[in-house]
Amino acid sequence: MNQELHKKTEREDRWIPTICGECYNACSILVRVVNGVVRKIEGNPDSPIGMGRLCPKGTAGIMTMYDPNRVNAPLKRTNPEKGIGVDPRWQEITWEEALATVAEKLKKVRREDPKKLFMMGTTTTVSIQRGVSVSFATAFGTPNHSSSGGGLHCGNGAHFAAGLFHGSWSMVPDFEYCQYAIYFGSSKGHAAGHAANINAQMAADARARGMKLVVVDPLCSFAAAKSTEWVPIRPGTDGAMALAMINTLLNELGIYDAEYLQKHTNAPYLIGPDGYYVKDLDSGKPLVWDLGTGAPKCFDASDVMDYALEGVFEVQGTRCQPAFTLLREHVKSYTAEKAETISTVPAATIRRLAREFGEHSRIGSTIIMDGKKFPFRPVAAVVFRGAQGHKNSAHTCYSIELLNQIVGCSDVVGGSLGFNPVSFGHPDTGQPAFAPTPAPDGLLCPGTWLTPHRIYPPRDPAPPQTMGLKEIHPLGQSSPYVVSADQEELWTKFNLSYRPEVMLNYGANPVMTMGNPGTVIEALKKIPFIVSSNLFLNEFTDLADIVLPDTCYMERYDTLPNSPPILNHPAGMGEWGFAIGQPVVPRQYQRWDYGEFILEVADRIGITRELNAVLNMFYGLQPPYELPPDRKTTREELADLHLKFNFGAERGLQWFKEHGLIKWPKKPEEVYWRIHNKCRVPVYMEFMKRTGTKVKKILELFDVPLDLSHYEALPDWHPCPSHQVKDPQFDLYAFYYRDVLHTNSATMENAWLDEASEINPYSYNITIHPAVGKKKGIQNGDLIWVESVSGRKVRGKVNLSEGINPEGLAVAGCMGHWALGMPKAKGKGVLFNELLELDMNHADPANMNLDLCVKVKIYRDHQGRS
Amino acid sequence: MASNALWQRSWGWKVVLYLFLAGLGSGSFAVGAIEAFSSAQSFVANLGIIAGTFLVLLGTLFLLWDLGRPTRSIFALRRLRVSWSSRGTWTLTLFSLFGALNSILRLTAGNGSLPEFQPVLDGLGVLLAIGVAAYTGVMLALMSGRPMWNSSILPALFITSAFSTGIGLLVALVSLPGNQTPFEAMEKWIGADIVSILLELLLIYFYLSVNFARAPESVRMVTRGSLAGPFWLGVLGAGLLIPLGLEYLNLTGGGSPVLGFVSGVGLLTGGLALRYIVVFAGGRAPVLAGNIRFLVRPGV
Amino acid sequence: MARWGMVIDLARCIGCAGCQMACKAENGTPPGITWCRVEVKDIGNFPAVRRIPLPVQCMHCREPECEKVCPTGATEKTESGIVRVDSELCMGCRACVLACPYGARYFYEEKKGYYETLSLFEELAYKRHRVGTVTKCDFCQERVERGLDQGLKPGVDREATPACVFNCMTKGRFFGDLDDPRSTVSLLVASGRAFQLLPGHPSDPQVYYLTPGTTLSAGGREDGK
The missing domain is CATH 3.40.50.740 (Rossmann fold)
Incomplete structure (x- = not known):
């Protein structure tokens, strides 16, 4: 504990730079402390992580900090x-x-x-x-x-796709240059989510500049509210719509970026009749067909003159085709008409959106940044929780991401950007530095990641x-x-x-x-x-x-929470910013930071040596900034070494406590890294097929039935359990969305946020269409029961809204607390998750993402109106 | 206290009681004072003036109680030139002073010993009583954001109701057993009340029908919603139609002090219910009303 | 003397209530009192429908209804156009709360925090508010004036600008001098996109809104469908 903080001067009134902890974005904040009490929180105008502005949760952090219901002793x-x-x-x-x-x-x-x-x-x-x-x-x-x-x-599908295609945890349109973005169940820049604060600023600028925004969402969400066009789709069918758009682009309009597909994807890889890559017999590398020489070559051979994307070739005695051809043929079955019956989105709309997307991509155009030429593809298809929260999660994300790959707008100017997967490091130290690297088959392997496995x-x-x-x-x-x-x-x-x-x-x-x-x-x-x-x-x-x-974030140290910057650091041009968290007021009662607890427990059970070694590895610490093997470290020491390792000996914890953060300008080659990077991304997921076969063998050993149809190399739309309910009583698709005012379930106890939630009809209520209300005799404000096919049910107050697909029923997620220890949260809103089954039948067989959509019936509660 | 709700919760039962008592008291005073012009010290004159003053003072206590800072109520005299609330405060203060003086004189004077200026005091009292009855209505009528109040019918309705409840109170009191004054003494006032009841019915009809377009939700609340009970049973039934019938009986010879008492109580109930309804139906118009054309362009 | 005014751009606003929170924090308002709040409305019919978030606060009207009803003179319009409440004069009759067509005024009924006891923050923050009086947005008058004393420009310099404005996550709020034809707010008011709430009302709000300019597209429905 910092001794300075104990010295409470009589008229202390100062601003201390630290980070917000109301969500994972860790925006840079300034905290005003008056006589040892937090009086106000503002965004830190000096930091690119927030630029001096703050979301409602961040400002309301004071109420979390001083909530008398906090746990104060073990x-x-x-x-x-x-x-x-x-x-x-x-x-x-x-x-x-x-x-x-x-x-x-x-x-x-x-x-x-x-x-x-x-x-x-x-x-x-x-x-x-x-x-x-x-x-x-x-x-x-x-x-x-x-x-x-x-x-x-929210993550198994979207993070996987973002990692695979962008080397990052998530992606956004390049708000500064994008001209046409299509969101599938995403609210990036309009509510909660990665880098929410800064994205909101950039998205507002993009709107003011005239970026067209199409939002595909069963609910007229806060993103749809700002859209040029809202497409009220049936929940869980985004993948079908995306595949039909791909079909329109490839087979009806012939719009695709051939050069991008040849150089930056596995589209030219030759696929054998068994569905696997045809590989070079010596090196084991996947082969491509060079039209220039009329011969097969390794994908990374430097002398390929013209990668074949189409055709049938004979290699090693078998007939094979480029992956692109297979994709193009495969999506032919996804006609816009078929997608209409699945998604309710009219075929003509799907075709028009595909055409608009293709035309706005300006394939072939370039732009000069910093004196260098970059491809200019000002379109982006963005997928997030809404679209990916289904049993068909993996294929839905894959399908939507393919839109970006087909027009070559991935990580180029104006396109769909991963959050900072490439960094050259600080000019003084070259740290932190990372970039995606190619795996042996040439596919992208992220340069940094949030979990140990990349x-x-x-x-x-x-x-x-x-x-x-x-x-x-x-x-x-x-x-x-x-x-x-x-x-x-x-x-x-x-x-x-x-x-x-x-x-x-x-x-x-x-x-x-x-x-x-x-x-x-x-x-x-x-x-x-x-x-x-x-x-x-x-x-x-x-x-x-x-x-x-536990401590509140204003009571503890946190080292570089925006690192690696693939989650909560703004994408696009601008500045790099790396901040620390520090205590701003003396810690009260017997609160302890969980980190300190872990370090102490590790010491008590005798694994300090192992833990320090793992921490060194995790934070990438190298001599002379390694943790000592033989003694327990502290959060301060760890932060100090981490900071010095990255930013030099003179910039340790003390420097950061004073300055709050370090920043420097980004380079266009970092932001628009795609054309400088050798990695390819998969338009054909050969590894899915390969993995599926191996999984099948294991499952057979244990006699576990798992639907392996999702382990296919080409994208498909798979119906979810909710689409297969036949009982006409269950006539609504219930789904949840993220409220702009809350993070997960954590902020529900915040008194100010609760007050704002009471004013917003979309925070605590169940939204259905007025026509549904009329049919069932339900009026605004009525208490209703929502019951799933398996008999699970929740009760809540109705908000009738024209802004929802009449087939849908929407609830803000993670509310409906009942614990006595959170009195502000108790009894507020609706616990949607009560309706969710947790088992193998409701998880994506490939990535385990839970299906978050439930077919339900509704009826009035007998207690009538609340 | 949340003021963002469309339904007002700023004023509650204390204000309702004030509006009712101030109306009742000023009406009663006016009836007494008018009676005094012809019969200076009759029972009805004394009763009307003294009870009227007392009731207005009682109501004022509720009003003061309702203030956030009652000790600062003296400041309410500061803005006579612009604020109807301040004008009302002046009227109420003067009415209370002169009414108290009038009452004390009447209580202490022997028969025929009222001072010479008494008619002037009575007359001034009537004018002030009308002011007390009317200013709250004017104040509400000027609240432009609350269509149910923002109606020039409201002051007229308040004055009529004040007069009618004032008569009702006196009729009820005169009807009490053991009272020396013959019930017939009230006949002319009962006649006057029939006229004011008919006028009030007309005003309520216009009030609701005019507001049906301007404040549909408020009107629906009154006729079909949470205020329907007080409206149909309280205002229309107990407060207007039943007294109308009973008073007609009284005038046509079929009446009795018992019926007079019942009609008086009915009138008071109706007066209270009317204030209750008006106060709680005073919803605020949504701020976006009328802005739709600024918000969106027509669709493709 | 300046005439302070505000412009709220509904094309930028996403309804996050960041302004509401910035206001709570800056002004330390007690429970139930939200000088600035965000309402959410739906406009149109499915599928041609849009959600409209709408921040509402004191409009600092040129002809304030609240000032007209105030019997004590506690509510007054300052020379710089700020409608303020003198908490030493207000007697808490709430006529102004009801007279305000925007629902922007709040009565501070009793000294009560969000919890059973006042937290350390609440002890500190509620000091400026007087129980039994009416409160509302004052355009962060204290902040603006302190900034002016330091030679800063309200609406431009953070330290002289209302909290809701400089905090807005979508950069959708603007503050400045409406008498200065070159100020951002004046230019925005003259942009053709500006409107006032309750059009035709004589109060003449000095808080303007910019139209979201949303086209009620047919929401994925093609012509003839």
């Missing part, structure tokens, strides 16, 4: 019974007792089998979850580290020994099986050699955020010992055995 359960509404009968204990108890349990499981430790972290504070938490798991020896709903709901090449499938069965889902990240209804059945079938015995949770609330709470609670109740570090006592802590009082 607590121990005295009631052994766990369940909804069962009082854990908390008893305050000392930190010493908490640490000793936790260390003892951890020592035991580490001795028996480290995999028995299950760790979870909130996606609201990614930097700490990733930093110390993931490193601890690795040092401890458990592969069972998971994010809660944040990953399972997506590509995919892991080899293996018999599962992780709780989340990740070994048979090599393309997925977050897994439903850590809490699913069928986990025990699956674990038994796969002969999982252990069961979780200890769970360490950092701030996540899986009870609220993963699926229906009943299923999650049943799974968690089986874990004998749960420790959770939290700001509030919530629905999850009701199942915990020990609760630790």
